[in-house]
Amino acid sequence: MNFVLLFLITIFSLSLFFYGRSKTKSISIEKNIRLNALPKFYGYYLVLWCSIPALVFLLVWSLFEPVIIKSIIIETAANQGAIFSDKNEANLIYEKIKAIHLGTYFGDIDSILRESALAYAKFINLFTNSKVVLIFGIIIASVIYSLKKIKNNNKARDDVEVILKGLLFVSSLIAILTTLGIIFSLLFESIKFFSVINVFDYLFGTNWSPQRAFVRDASSITAAEFEELKDAFGFIPLIAGTSFIAFIAMLVAVPIGLFSGIYMAEYASIKVRRISKPIIEILAGIPTVVYGFFAALTVGPFFRQVGENLGLTVSSESALAAGLIMGIMIIPYVSSLSDDVINSVPQSLRDGSYAVGATKSETIKQVVIPAALPGIIGSVLLAVSRAIGETMIVVMAAGLAANLTINPLESTTTITTQIVMILVGDQEFDSPKTQSAFALGLTLFIATLILNYIAQRAVKKYREKYD
Amino acid sequence: MNNIKIKSKNLNVYYGDKQALFDVNLDLNEKEVTALIGPSGCGKSTFIRCINRMNDVIDICKVTGNIEMDGMNINDKDLDVVSLRERVGMVFQKPNPFPKSIYDNISYGPKIHGKGETKSELNQIVENSLKKSALWEEVKDRLDEPGTSLSGGQQQRLCIARAISVNPEVILMDEPCSALDPIATAKIEELIDELKKTYTIVIVTHSMAQAVRVSQKTGFFHLGKLIEVGKTEKIFKNPDNKMTQDYITGRFG
Numbered sequence: 104m105n106f107v108l109l110f111l112i113t114i115f116s117l118s119l120f121f122y123g124r125s126k127t128k129s130i131s132i133e134k135n136i137r138l139n140a141l142p143k144f145y146g147y148y149l150v151l152w153c154s155i156p157a158l159v160f161l162l163v164w165s166l167f168e169p170v171i172i173k174s175i176i177i178e179t180a181a182n183q184g185a186i187f188s189d190k191n192e193a194n195l196i197y198e199k200i201k202a203i204h205l206g207t208y209f210g211d212i213d214s215i216l217r218e219s220a221l222a223y224a225k226f227i228n229l230f231t232n233s234k235v236v237l238i239f240g241i242i243i244a245s246v247i248y249s250l251k252k253i254k255n256n257n258k259a260r261d262d263v264e265v266i267l268k269g270l271l272f273v274s275s276l277i278a279i280l281t282t283l284g285i286i287f288s289l290l291f292e293s294i295k296f297f298s299v300i301n302v303f304d305y306l307f308g309t310n311w312s313p314q315r316a317f318v319r320d321a322s323s324i325t326a327a328e329f330e331e332l333k334d335a336f337g338f339i340p341l342i343a344g345t346s347f348i349a350f351i352a353m354l355v356a357v358p359i360g361l362f363s364g365i366y367m368a369e370y371a372s373i374k375v376r377r378i379s380k381p382i383i384e385i386l387a388g389i390p391t392v393v394y395g396f397f398a399a400l401t402v403g404p405f406f407r408q409v410g411e412n413l414g415l416t417v418s419s420e421s422a423l424a425a426g427l428i429m430g431i432m433i434i435p436y437v438s439s440l441s442d443d444v445i446n447s448v449p450q451s452l453r454d455g456s457y458a459v460g461a462t463k464s465e466t467i468k469q470v471v472i473p474a475a476l477p478g479i480i481g482s483v484l485l486a487v488s489r490a491i492g493e494t495m496i497v498v499m500a501a502g503l504a505a506n507l508t509i510n511p512l513e514s515t516t517t518i519t520t521q522i523v524m525i526l527v528g529d530q531e532f533d534s535p536k537t538q539s540a541f542a543l544g545l546t547l548f549i550a551t552l553i554l555n556y557i558a559q560r561a562v563k564k565y566r567e568k569y570d
Numbered sequence: 571m572n573n574i575k576i577k578s579k580n581l582n583v584y585y586g587d588k589q590a591l592f593d594v595n596l597d598l599n600e601k602e603v604t605a606l607i608g609p610s611g612c613g614k615s616t617f618i619r620c621i622n623r624m625n626d627v628i629d630i631c632k633v634t635g636n637i638e639m640d641g642m643n644i645n646d647k648d649l650d651v652v653s654l655r656e657r658v659g660m661v662f663q664k665p666n667p668f669p670k671s672i673y674d675n676i677s678y679g680p681k682i683h684g685k686g687e688t689k690s691e692l693n694q695i696v697e698n699s700l701k702k703s704a705l706w707e708e709v710k711d712r713l714d715e716p717g718t719s720l721s722g723g724q725q726q727r728l729c730i731a732r733a734i735s736v737n738p739e740v741i742l743m744d745e746p747c748s749a750l751d752p753i754a755t756a757k758i759e760e761l762i763d764e765l766k767k768t769y770t771i772v773i774v775t776h777s778m779a780q781a782v783r784v785s786q787k788t789g790f791f792h793l794g795k796l797i798e799v800g801k802t803e804k805i806f807k808n809p810d811n812k813m814t815q816d817y818i819t820g821r822f823g
Contacts, residue, residue: 459679
């Protein structure tokens with residue numbers, strides 16, 4: 104139904120474009136007046152007026168229709184004598200009614216359900232019909248309004264500008280609201296978590312074992328259970344593991360990325376650059392899950408084999424394997440960002456250095472790199488926040504047990520891995536275990552936010568220097 | 571008449587397929603200022619960049635012919651470019667101080683060439699260079715401030731000090747005043763007058779007045795060819811060539 108409506112709105116507003124354009128043209132010729140805008144603007148004006156109110160209405164209606172129908176149906180079912188004790192059971196009954204209406208329900212149908220299904224069908228019909236009527240009403244009203252405006256030779260160009268500006272504003276508003284929504288959902292769930300677990304126990308605890316939190320309902324927690332839970336959510340092993348793996352990754356990515364960036368920017372001939380730069384950037388295009396199984400199935404066992412030959416115990420899921428592969432994944436970020444930064448160092452600085460007799464490597468070491476340093480730091484920090492937020496590789500290659508260790512050959516775990524572990528499968532949404540995922544998400548979010556902020560500041564500072 | 575310091579014979583320069591200089595024969599006298607004038611793109615800058623081999627930086631650039639300094643072939647493939655540039659300094663169109671302190675801007679060159687091994691020797695070099703470029707009085711109390719914090723004219727004098735710091739024999743100046751206001755320009759011109767006692771100077775300029783003020787010898791380039799060269803006075807008063815006449819009187823270019 105909605106698709107038919109959308110199609111009709113589109114067709115109708117498109118034809119209005121041509122109508123508006125030719126109509127205003129003929130009016131201006133007939134009455135010999137100068138139009139306030141080009142005829143096509145009158146066409147746009149009609150299109151916008153015809154489509155936007157109707158589309159907005161359709162969107163709002165589609166958002167609220169199911170909610171309203173649901174509450175009405177649940178109420179009718181209750182009046183019919185259906186018994187449900189909480190929201191979940193009510194939802195179940197509603198789903199049953201819906202299934203009966205669609206003919207996909209194969210259980211026993213009692214009279215209550217049958218009656219409710221009939222009522223459901225009735226309401227659906229009613230809502231659909233009124234939706235169609237209302238939409239056409241809105242279209243007709245707005246078209247009449249805009250046609251009248253056009254006949255009065257309004258300033259269509261300015262009006263179109265205003266409407267477009269509004270549209271663009273709404274788009275950016277949606278982006279901002281989404282961000283806020285995510286932050287608040289993280290925040291509220293985290294607050295629930297922190298109402299059970301003390302913030303300091305969380306931030307400074309050295310033991311992470313959320314599987315101990317089998318408590319169902321966070322609000323009805325007993326003192327004994329609380330004692331049990333208190334030290335199950337220590338954040339330290341996770342941040343330690345995360346930083347450790349990110350550190351190993353940067354150990355790989357920064358030198359290789361930076362050096363290849365320098366090579367690309369300063370030494371490579373145009374031909375070499377044209378071929379090798381896209382190849383390096385392909386690395387950035389490989390899905391992280393591919394890196395993940397490469398780390399888990401190839402590199403991890405390889406390290407273990409080598410370790411065995413050297414007489415070392417190497418876990419097959421090791422921080423070293425995960426960090427190494429993550430580092431390789433990050434190389435293109437560091438390399439292409441530092442390449443850009445080095446390229447934007449003005450040639451005049453290099454000339455100045457060559458002119459006093461410095462060689463190429465002296466110039467790079469003493470003039471180009473220092474000049475590009477803030478930008479390079481920025482690129483490294485962006486890479487760090489990328490490493491901290493990376494999930495797939497560590498899930499597959501780093502292990503799940505939260506060991507507090509600095510031995511790169513042992514398995515360790517990260518924040519993102521734990522979030523995945525907590526939320527995989529069926530979960531009770533009000534247990535502290537599940538809520539801890541939100542707390543972890545919030546902490547991770549804040550950490551990467553701070554890093555990104557510092558990175559952007561560094562990059563900005565750099566930009567100011569040469570503008 | 572001073573000795574000839576630099577002598578170019580049938581010098582040709584190509585950028586890829588495009589020829590930028592055609593058989594340039596030009597002699598530069600020692601401890602004298604030679605001005606090179608001509609419309610944009612006529613090869614003046616290309617010529618002076620041959621003297622310190624700055625054209626090496628450009629991949630597609632090819633130089634043929636002969637250019638000699640004190641009888642040494644500059645264009646020799648085996649020539650040590652580093653020591654050549656130690657002897658031939660350069661100042662660019664736009665002031666290009668390094669984003670380092672004033673002190674480090676000057677000490678950069680000497681350090682590269684292993685001069686000024688002790689701190690006090692280095693201090694002495696920095697002070698002398700800044701004095702020679704008439705900047706010392708203005709910056710002596712803030713040597714650790716970034717070179718980019720100076721005004722445009724001061725930056726250009728800093729760049730001149732940087733060129734002087736390695737004690738070169740020749741200084742090439744590529745439109746050193748084109749980005750400066752008249753007052754800063756006057757200061758630089760005064761400085762050039764002073765510097766020619768010690769150094770051989772080649773200056774590329776778009777300002778006829780500047781050429782007249784600072785130089786003893788002037789060469790006029792057009793479309794990659796050296797049209798006329800001679801004493802500055804003669805070039806500007808009664809040039810032999812019609813084209814030179816037209817250019818200096820502003821009829822083209």
